[in-house]
Amino acid sequence: MSLSVHSSRGALGGAGSPELGPSRALLPGQLQEPSLYTIKAVFILDNDGRRLLAKYYDDTFSSCKEQMIFEKNVFNKTSQTDSEIAFLGGMTIVYKSSVDLFLYVVGSSQENELMLVSVLTCLFESLSHILRRNVEKRWLLDNLDGAFLVLDEIVDGGVILESDPQQVVQKVNFRTDDSGLAEQSVAQVLQSAKEQIKWSLLK
Structure with a gap:
């Protein structure tokens, strides 16, 4: 596969919009049908290219193997x-x-880049708030449950729900407060529950 890359730092920084690539062009008389399902996938990789978090919202890559490739x-x-x-x-x-x-x-070739950028920016800034630290591998792995909650609030089934971090x-805080996860991960809560059950059985 070939990749066409062009500079658009201004898009993520808020100063200017990205240039549209040639793949965006439609033939005369060809109309792109509007769709709410604008997001194909969101994923986070480490600096070795290993997957840490991923969600795919259509069947473009129907198997895990295809997704990883x-x-x-x-x-x-x-x-x-x-x-x-x-x-x-x-x-x-x-x-x-x-x-x-x-x-x-990831979106289709006809997707508005600024819409995709708004999702990316919202994801990054929301993770920054949730992690209360730099968005980096160590803290992300310790808070994967919270990261998935963040993503689910932004995109649901490929539909953009929210772009305000x-x-x-x-x-997310409301959901975690209700379930007692505000200051601890899901894994910690499950472990605590197991301990409580164990001690109740011993009594």
Whole structure:
């Protein structure tokens, strides 16, 4: 697969919009049907290209093997570039690096790049709030449950639900407060529950 990359740092930084690639062009008389399902996938890889978090929202890559191959191709084509937008295999990919992580949002080749960028920015800023630290591998792995909650508040089944990180954080905090997860991970809560059950049986 070939990748066409062009600079659009202004898009993620808020100063200017990305140039549209040639793959965006439609033939005369050809109309792109509107769709709410704008996001094909969101995934986070470490700086070796290994998956840490991923969600796919359609059957473009129907098997885990196909997904992993796609992620590897995306990583190989983007990890050494300064651009933050790419076109690969008929898809538009926006991405951002943070310490030892790469965050990716994937849409169709006809998708509005600014819409994809808004999802990426919301994801990154929401994770920054939730982790209360830099968005990096160590803290992400310790808080994967919270990271999935964040993603679920932003995208559901490929539909963008929210692009305001403050709203996302509020909703996640509300959900975690209700379930007692505000200051601890799901794994910690499960372990605590197991301990309580064990002691209740011993009494």
